[in-house]
Amino acid sequence: MSASRPRIEVDEAALIRRVCDGDKEAFYELVKPYERSIYTAAMTVVGNPADAEEVAQEAVLKAFEHLASFRAESKFSTWVIQITINEARMKLRKARRHMYDSIDEVQSDEEGDYLPRDFADWREIPSEALERRELREALKRAMEALSPKYREVLILRDVQHYSIEETAELLGITQASVKTRLLRARLQMRDALAPGIDGSWVRGKPEFEKVRPW
């Protein structure tokens, strides 16, 4: 199970008051338990460690500067992760504009139905198989191949185990969109990882065994 969701019992309200009185140490204390969640949220969107760290730092500094405007009706962790996701999206948009001038991010969205391409029966994958580098790499490649809006939802739900409601709140989308995107993400991952992708590998052929890392 992922250890990415921290359980915190510190008195955040007290820490926030200290920060507002000028105590920087208190801010670090406030953020520390969420470091990993913040970094993961950034990774979710930008997809590479160097950019993710930069985004995480910028987001944390932004949270520091705007802490006075933080309203306690939402959780501090939710707030700081929302900031991170926004920062990451901005960075991605800038990078894209730079690379391609314009890429239409708002393309058709998830409304079109995604049809599974592979009907091969999948026997259960033993968890020991995850120790195999090939499988981890196949997973990584499959995630990278997802478009960011699907990857975001997949990671928040299936890696970080946020609820549908929390995921919707973090991403600023409806719960219905979370569900539709998650469906698409999971089916695409399945097609990418299942044997027989594109119909080019046929069950029983020797090549088939080679591409199936478990």
Add this chain to the structure above:
Amino acid sequence: MKVIEISCFEVWREISNYIDEVVDPDLRARMEEHFKTCAHCTAILDGTKNVVKLVADGVSFELPEGFSKRLYQKIQNR
């Protein structure tokens, strides 16, 4: 009680919600009936469940070395 049949297409649309247990009981019953007789949809269900498990167990983002220290310094320098 007779469960009203459901098409493969409808099953695929709800398969992720089914795994997350957020489909209503009536739909759930119809899907369960469908899985009993449809090998394709059962394969998709099993595969998708596997994906959810694999992603949960196999994907993690380790903090880069020195991440905390650098973050701490950024805050201090602010």
